[in-house]
Amino acid sequence: MSRLARMTNIEVAAILYEVADLLRIRGVRFKPRAYRRAAQAIETLPEDITDVYERGDLERIPGVGSSIAEKIREIIETGTLAYLETLRGELPAGVREITDLEGVGPKKALILNRELGIKSVDELEAAAEAGRIRNLPGFGAKTEENIKRSIQMSRAARERFLLGSILPVAKDIEERLSALETVQRVSLAGSIRRRRETVGDVDVLATSTRPEEVMDVFCSLPGVERVLAKGTTKSTVVLTTGVQVDLRVVEEDHFGSALQYFTGSKDHNIALRRLAIARNWRLNEYGLTDLATGEPVAGRDERGVYAALGLQYIDPELRENRGEVEAALEGRLPEIVGYDAVRGDLHVHTKWSEGAHTIPEMAAAAQALGYEYVAICDHSQTLQIAHGLSEREVADQLREIERVNRELDGFTVLSGTECNIDMEGNPDLADSILKDLDVVVASVHSGFKQSEKEMTERVITAMHNDHVDIIGHPTGRLIQKRAPYRIDLPAVFAAAADLGVLLEINAFPTRLDLSDVNCFKAREHGVRFSLGSDAHARENLRYMELGIATARRGWLEAKDVVNTLPLKELLAALRS
Ligand code: DGT
Ligand code: CA
Ligand code: CA
Ligand code: ZN
Numbered sequence: 001m002s003r004l005a006r007m008t009n010i011e012v013a014a015i016l017y018e019v020a021d022l023l024r025i026r027g028v029r030f031k032p033r034a035y036r037r038a039a040q041a042i043e044t045l046p047e048d049i050t051d052v053y054e055r056g057d058l059e060r061i062p063g064v065g066s067s068i069a070e071k072i073r074e075i076i077e078t079g080t081l082a083y084l085e086t087l088r089g090e091l092p093a094g095v096r097e098i099t100d101l102e103g104v105g106p107k108k109a110l111i112l113n114r115e116l117g118i119k120s121v122d123e124l125e126a127a128a129e130a131g132r133i134r135n136l137p138g139f140g141a142k143t144e145e146n147i148k149r150s151i152q153m154s155r156a157a158r159e160r161f162l163l164g165s166i167l168p169v170a171k172d173i174e175e176r177l178s179a180l181e182t183v184q185r186v187s188l189a190g191s192i193r194r195r196r197e198t199v200g201d202v203d204v205l206a207t208s209t210r211p212e213e214v215m216d217v218f219c220s221l222p223g224v225e226r227v228l229a230k231g232t233t234k235s236t237v238v239l240t241t242g243v244q245v246d247l248r249v250v251e252e253d254h255f256g257s258a259l260q261y262f263t264g265s266k267d268h269n270i271a272l273r274r275l276a277i278a279r280n281w282r283l284n285e286y287g288l289t290d291l292a293t294g295e296p297v298a299g300r301d302e303r304g305v306y307a308a309l310g311l312q313y314i315d316p317e318l319r320e321n322r323g324e325v326e327a328a329l330e331g332r333l334p335e336i337v338g339y340d341a342v343r344g345d346l347h348v349h350t351k352w353s354e355g356a357h358t359i360p361e362m363a364a365a366a367q368a369l370g371y372e373y374v375a376i377c378d379h380s381q382t383l384q385i386a387h388g389l390s391e392r393e394v395a396d397q398l399r400e401i402e403r404v405n406r407e408l409d410g411f412t413v414l415s416g417t418e419c420n421i422d423m424e425g426n427p428d429l430a431d432s433i434l435k436d437l438d439v440v441v442a443s444v445h446s447g448f449k450q451s452e453k454e455m456t457e458r459v460i461t462a463m464h465n466d467h468v469d470i471i472g473h474p475t476g477r478l479i480q481k482r483a484p485y486r487i488d489l490p491a492v493f494a495a496a497a498d499l500g501v502l503l504e505i506n507a508f509p510t511r512l513d514l515s516d517v518n519c520f521k522a523r524e525h526g527v528r529f530s531l532g533s534d535a536h537a538r539e540n541l542r543y544m545e546l547g548i549a550t551a552r553r554g555w556l557e558a559k560d561v562v563n564t565l566p567l568k569e570l571l572a573a574l575r576s
Contacts, residue, residue, distance in 0.1 A: 006223015044537030079240035094119030164509025195549035267321035344373035347532020353378035356537035365538030425461025434467035443472030507547025519554025
C-alpha cells in the first residue's frame with residue numbers, strides 16, 4: 001500500500017469546509033454549498049474515508065461528484081489540497097488566519113484588513129488592546145472584547161486536539177500494532193485513554209518479543225510525516241495532521257505499572273505514590289516495590305497495582321485526582337455508566353431541518369447500532385439558518401413518524417424537537433404542538449450576550465414549561481472556540497433537579513456540553529441527564545461514545561442517564 005496521509009474524516013471535512021468558506025468570501029455561487037454538503041457527508045461517514053478511497057467508492061458518498069472526489073483523493077494522498085492553498089493565497093495575507101477566530105467572519109476580517117491594515121492575529125490583538133477596533137463601522141466595544149477573548153482561546157487551543165478527531169486515529173494505531181505477531185499487549189495510555197476532551201499527544205504502550213520490528217512498523221505507519229526519535233524502548237512520530245504519537249515498548253513484567261504510570265493523570269499518580277510511600281513501598285513505571293525487602297509487590301497488570309494499594313480498581317476516565325483515590329480507598333467509587341449501556345439516542349436531526357438523512361434512514365442506522373429508540377429532534381422555526389420547522393411542518397413530521405413506526409419491528413422512533421428558547425425563555429413552538437411530542441429538547445441558539453442574570457432566568461423560565469423535557473447543550477460552549485455563555489449553573493442545576501428537567505450531555509465532538517466537570521457538579525444537585533449525539537447524519541450517531549466518556553468522567557452511573565432505560569421506563573421518566 002502506498003503511504004497515505006493519515007487523515008480522519010473530520011480533518012478531510014475541515015479542508016472542504018474551508019474551501020467552501022473561501023469560495024463564499026469570493027462571492028462564488030452554488031459551489032460553496034456543494035463543498036459544504038460533501039464535507040458534512042464525510043464528517044459523518046460510518047467508515048474511514050481512506051477505506052472508501054481504497055475501494056474506489058468516493059463518488060458513492062452522497063454529495064461527492066467527480067470533481068470533489070478528485071480533491072478528496074489529493075487530500076488523502078498528500079494531506080493537503082493545492083486548490084485550497086490557491087484560494088488562501090488569493091486572500092490578503094493574514095486575513096485567513098483571522099477568519100479562523102470565532103466571531104470574526106470573512107466580512108469582518110476584510111474590513112479589519114482594509115481599514116487598519118491588519119495582517120495577522122498578533123496585529124489584531126495589538127489593535128484590540130489599543131481600543132482601535134471599537135470605532136470601525138459595524139464593530140463596537142463588545143466586538144472588540146470578544147475578539148480579545150477569541151484570540152486567547154485560539155492560542156490555548158493551538159497545542160491540543162479534539163478527542164473526537166484523534167480517537168479514531170489512535171484506535172487505528174492500536175489495532176495495527178496489536179495485529180503484529182511479535183506484539184503481545186498494546187494499550188493507549190495518557191489523556192486519550194482517560195478520554196479527556198482534548199489531547200496533547202497520543203501515548204501508546206506495548207510489549208513485544210521483537211521491539212526493533214515493532215518500532216520499524218510504528219515509524220512507517222501510514223500518516224507518519226516525521227520521525228522525531230526512534231529507539232528500541234521509545235519512539236516518537238508526528239502525523240501529517242500535526243499530532244505527536246509516543247510508543248513505548250516495555251517488559252511484560254512491568255506492563256501493568258507502566259500502563260498505570262503513563263495513563264496518569266500526573267496528579268492521580270502523585271496521590272497513588274503517596275499511598276505507596278506510607279507503606280514504605282516505591283511506585284513508578286517499573287512496578288510497585290517493597291523497599292524493606294526490595295521485592296516486587298505488583299506491576300505485571302494494572303489491576304494488581306490498585307489492589308495492592310488497597311484500592312478499588314479506578315477506571316481511566318476517573319483518574320484526575322478529583323476525589324477518586326479517596327473514594328476507592330473507602331470502597332465507594334461509583335459504578336460509572338458503561339459504553340454499552342445506552343439504549344437510544346435522544347437528539348438527532350434529519351433532512352427535515354439541517355440533517356443529511358431521512359427519518360427511516362436515521363432509524364435504520366440507530367437500530368443497526370443495537371438501540372431500541374431514537375428521538376427525532378429537528379430545529380424549530382426561528383432557527384432559519386438550519387431550516388427550522390414551522391408548527392405545521394412539525395405536525396406533518398409527527399404523522400410521518402407514525403407511518404415509519406408502523407413499518408418498524410422492535411424499534412421505536414420518538415417524535416421530538418430541538419426548539420429554540422427565545423430571549424424571554426419561551427420555546428418557539430406553541431404548547432399545543434409541544435404536548436403531542438415525545439421528547440422536547442429546548443436549547444439556546446441566539447442572544448448569547450445576555451447578562452448572567454438574564455440568561456439564567458431565561459433558561460429556568462423554559463424549564464417551567466411543562467412540556468420541556470431536556471435543556472440542550474446547556475452552556476453553549478464550543479471546545480477551543482467559544483466560551484460558555486454567562487449563566488449561573490448552580491441555579492440551573494437546582495432548578496433542573498427540582499422541576500425534573502433533564503440536562504443534556506451533547507456528544508457532538510466540538511460540544512461535549514455539559515462537560516465532565518459540570519456533569520459532576522450537576523449530579524451533586526440530583527440532576528438527571530440525557531445523552532444525545534446531535535447527529536446531523538446517520539454516521540454521527542457514533543459520537544455517542546464521546547458523550548458516554550464525558551458522563552463517565554463526570555462520575556455518572558447508569559441510573560443518572562435516562563437513555564439507559566428501556567423505552568417504557570424512558571417514557572415514564574420524561575414529563576408527560
Ligand atoms: P496530554 O498529552 O497533555 O493530553 O496529557 P497526558 O496526561 O497524556 O500527559 P503526557 O503525555 O505528558 O504524559 C502521559 C502520562 O505520563 C501522564 O498522564 C502521567 C505520566 N507522567 C508524565 N510526566 C510525569 C511526571 O512528571 N510525574 C508523574 N507522576 N507522571 C508523569
Ligand atoms: Ca499524552
Ligand atoms: Ca506523551
Ligand atoms: Zn442545538
